[in-house]
Amino acid sequence: MVNGAAPAAVRAQAAVAAVVDPEMPMLTLDDLGVVRGVEVRAGGEAVRVTITPTYSGCPAIEVMRDDLRTALAEAGFAAVEVRTVLSPPWSTDWISAAGRRKLAEHGIAPPAGVGPRSSGPVPLALSAPVDVVRCPHCGSAATDELSRFGPTACTALRRCTACREPFEHVKEI
Amino acid sequence: MSASESHDTAYDSLTEDHGADGQWAFGTGIEDVAAEITSPVPDGVDPADLAQYCLMLGDDALICSHRLSEWTTNAPELEEEVALANIALDLLGQARLLLARAGHVEQAGRDEDALAYLRPELEFRNVAMAEIGDELDFARAVARLLLFSTWRLALLQRLLTSRDPVIAAVAGKGVKEVAYHRDYAARWALRLGDGTAESHRRMQAALDGVWPYVEELFRTSEVEVALTAAGVAVDPAQIRAEVDSVLDEVFAAATLTRPQRPGIGTIAGRGGRQGLHTEKLGHVLAVMQGLARQHPGATW
Secondary structure, eight states: OOOTTSOHHHHHHHHHHTOBOSSSTTSBHHHHTOEEEEEEEGGGTEEEEEEOOSSTTOTHHHHHHHHHHHHHHHTTOSEEEEEEOOSSOOOGGGSOHHHHHHHHHTTEEOOOOOOSOOSSOOOOOOSOOOOOOOOTTTOOSOEEEEESOOSSTTEEEEEETTTOOEEEEEOOO | OOTTSOOSSTTGGGGSOOGGGOOSSSSTTOOOOOGGGGOOOOTTOOHHHHHHHHHHHHHHHHHHHHHHHTTTTTSSSHHHHHHHHHHHHHHHHHHHHHHHHHHHHHTSSOOHHHHHHSOOGGGOOOOHHHHSOOTTOHHHHHHHHHHHHHHHHHHHHHHTTOSSHHHHHHHHHHHHHHHHHHHHHHHHHHHHHTSOHHHHHHHHHHHHHHGGGTGGGGOOOHHHHHHHHTTSSOOGGGGHHHHHHHHHHHHHHTTOOOOOOOOOOOBTTBOGGGTOOOHHHHHHHHHHHHHHHHSTTOOO
């Protein structure tokens, strides 16, 4: 619905904030941390949104672009540009606190913190990480990694040995 | 349904008519890959060299991705099929960016699709390790991926500071992705190498089989010499010690023996980086380019 009364920048922010991730729809793109900027231009007629991909090959970015265009058109913007930038690379540290809570509520274990990247070579990890990933269903810390690669680019598969439920875990990058 | 409408799932967009906007690489609805692609060529860098170097890094990823995708519906376990497909997808994403950058700087009117699907074999710049394939032998997939990703990770690590903004950005994302690929392969090498007598025998045989293609990974081409001096590229000869030390750590844990086999050599000093390939690349391109060549301009 076009709401001409609210300032364009507020309308644009609100429209962008409501768009959800196509693969993990409990998260908004804001929660996921992929929205890098929303700029209103041309006296409020045009808007430019800048987003960044999670993984290099993640096909969801195309749906995100589509959904952002639709949401901003519905918010009354005549010209919508969605740009993709690669640098700096996305990190799971950019997932918001609300996003982490929503993931857990929907049965997906949120990522642990990564922190700043060290500059040396990435150390070889010959066994699965020992970090405690709590089961999002029963809260037990007794969980195993089944596979590093899950149904989407950003998740791994795990299993809880206490409640025996399998679950996805957003792996840290 | 128009392209501007939202979709219930990522796959709904496949059924739409995208008119002139469709592309091959990922199928329908794919647009310009990133804003950085059109950055100017850094000062003092020959655009032709930069285009060639982007093709080297991009073709390694594209052809390796295609070979990994051959495991889809063929892997021994569903989890491994998903893993190999995920790894292929990461590499395809890296390839798209690098081919788009090559197309932009060469200024010959070729986009990423033209470079991937309409380029003849002699213009491909990938190393043989990417093209030789796995022959549906899972141990061979593990060996090839271990060697390829350990090497690529060391390259990307140094390319983080490349003066070319696209190469640096691809490296920034790629380091995180390829570290996962390497660790996946290293863990399987450990599990098979230090497993049963039969799994050990097959893992060692697979490693021996792909070893002749290792030497080429560290051979420096003229383009790499020029672009290393310009602060854009990495001299692959310089990363050998680091790659060897990672491989030795894996081999020791996995009770595998470092093969003593000669490399495949060159023809008058030329190899994959100069467009001379094994017969395997022809097989890859026949499959990968077949549809695009039989139906020129078709989109889906």
